[in-house]
Amino acid sequence: MTASTTTLMPTEWRDFFALTKPRVMTLVVFTAICGLLAAPGSIHPVLGFTAVLAIAMGAGGSAVLNQWWEADLDAGMKRTKDRPLPGGRMRRDDARDFGMFLSGTSLVLMGVAIGWLAAALLLAAIIYYAVIYTMWLKPRTPQNIVIGGGAGAFPPLIGWVAVTGELTAMPILLFAIIFMWTPPHFWALALFVKTDYANVGIPMMPVVRGERHTRHQILAYTVLLAPIAIAPWLIGGTSWVYGSVAVVLSLMFFALAWPVGLRTRAETDPMKQEILLFKFSIAYLFVLFAALVADRVLFAHGVIGGGYFA
Amino acid sequence: MTPDEKDEFKRRQNARNWVVGGTLLFFAVLFYAITVARIGG
Incomplete structure (x- = not known):
């Protein structure tokens, strides 16, 4: 044609x-x-x-x-x-x-x-x-x-x-969770597709500030994300069900972001750790929000109380 | 346009018409349901 x-x-x-x-x-x-x-x-x-x-x-x-x-x-x-x-x-x-x-x-x-x-x-x-x-x-x-x-x-x-x-504190916290989650999620992707962005002149962090700086930023945002992800529990908006899932997920995110944040890679490196972090970040958000819903459903049915450990 | 291209043209046009028609029908039903839900609420 x-x-x-x-x-x-x-x-x-x-x-x-x-x-x-x-x-x-x-x-x-x-x-x-x-x-x-x-x-x-x-x-x-x-x-x-x-x-x-x-x-x-x-x-x-x-x-x-x-x-x-x-x-x-x-x-x-x-x-x-x-x-x-x-x-x-x-x-x-x-x-x-x-x-x-x-x-x-x-x-x-x-x-x-x-x-x-x-x-x-x-x-x-x-x-x-x-x-x-x-x-x-x-x-x-x-x-x-x-x-x-x-x-x-x-x-x-x-x-x-x-x-x-x-508009109350809880929906703003949900907003803040995704807001803080986006940089480590997206920059993990940008690390292994940075040639693409460089070709079209988009100033993505790995292209403009370099890979090392981006890795540090990924780690920094992962650390900043943790207290915000746990905050709905801390302010009493959820129970320990969501709280415990948020703590475990935050630790896992940190454990995966740590090697990505601090390592320097060779030119032929297959970027396995970065790909793993990117994939985990997607699962992280799904599981965190699913835990939030589970928590509220259990609370609504009287299975759990409203307090920190009830 | 060759006969093959003409056929392809018709096929795409038909498929789009069905999708647009289905979407309009869906929204007609949805707005009916929204009205019932809001009046009931």
Whole structure:
């Protein structure tokens, strides 16, 4: 098929779906559901489903806008060159319109069905990712991922607010956990794909400040993450069930980040420890949030008390 | 456009129409359910 006929062809619906980054969406949906389930109070199942759907659509919309903006950069990276836009399977304007439509629809859905505080937070999350992170920070500073991590931290916060209708310490802590988790998670990935970022001029930490500095930062953020992950227990927002899981996971994260943070590698090093840390960081977040939900469900059914060790 | 390309064009168009139709139907049902849930609440 020639290039001219390719552009005439209607884009496959699967490519529109792929543009929403469905794999990233699983973590977004999971943490949003956790925020929803862990919040005190209850929500009608249909409204709970709608809240999660709106969060997923908002996340998908901002992912589409991210790829619309970065199509040229994606074309230069091995990991992203086959995405629908750099792969030439979709017109750039179509991606922009789809992203705007998805984002707008998610906001209206959230506002009408759930409430306008949750919709305002969703709008903040979309702007945070699509504008502040993608357009402003990512091409300018190696601290991009630290501040940009806030975008991924919104889903449990919005899920919680969808139930309670107010912002309290617990949902802000859930936000803070993902915020602090993002740098060690992402920089572990950036260590073994740094050539890709270097090729397209994105100032990721390993490219700009060097590998050694990045490794120290991974270790520093892992240490900073631990007290925040344990804080929901310490402030009495959860019981020992969540608390003990948070302590064990924090120790494991630290044990894996320690060798990554302090070692220097040879040129031919297969980066096994970095890959292991990256994979563990994903499991860490899933298990931590699952423990939070389990804790609150057990508390709601009277299996455990509300105190530190009850 | 060759006959093969024409067929492919039709197939993609059809698939998209089904997805858009299904999505619209889904949202019609969802908004009905949201209305019932909110009135009930």
